[in-house]
Amino acid sequence: MPIHRGHVLNMAWLLVTAGLAFATLSAQAMDVLPPDLLANQAHTSADRGESIAPDQRAPIVPSGKATNKGARGSRSGKSFTPVGKKEIDAANAKKNDGVNRCENCEVEVVPGQKSESGVSPPLNQRERDHIIPKSKGGEGTPSNGQVLCRECNLEKSNKAP
Structure with missing residues (x-):
């Protein structure tokens, strides 16, 4: 059976959708893992040879998105609503x-x-x-x-x- 352009586009869409779902689920899973399990884990960026200690990572909120709230306030450097x-x-x-x-x-x-x-x-x-x-x-x-x-x-x- 020959592969048509429509099949390729559908497969690409499925891969992107599955990747986003996996990323969201992974981020949410990090939120519920026991702290002692994460305590000795460091996230490594092999391409740069760097590692980020768990206490330096951006906190994960329930939506799975990282947040930038910190000491300077939640609307620091932003325009007025x-x-x-x-x-x-x-x-x-x-x-x-x-x-x-x-x-x-x-x-x-x-x-x-x-x-x-x-x-x-x-x-x-x-x-x-x-x-x-x-x-x-x-x-x-x-x-x-x-x-x-x-x-x-x-x-x-x-x-x-």
Whole structure:
């Protein structure tokens, strides 16, 4: 029986699917193995000649995915979520009689518009700024956010307070 292109594609899809399922099951199995069984095991990367001690591996969560949560916080270096942006806006409006104002120069800010080619945004456009910049480990949480006008945000750049 000749092998057709469709057969090859179906077999490739099955191999990829099986590989992903195996990787997920393997990661979940690592989560339930007794710690003493893993204590003396080191994961080795033969191609680089390195080994990683078990206590230095990224922790496995039940979904089978590695997590990056650590001492610096769960949203360290990340952007604000849409909900977080609303919280920042609401807190700013609450302390400014229902109006969003720049925390730096106190000018009233306007919501951002969809960008257009050749059109510069207004300098009083509302922007949510990380008080401690993302590039310096600042978190993407509302407690690290403030409302700035575009002009003040451009001037601040990634400077810490």
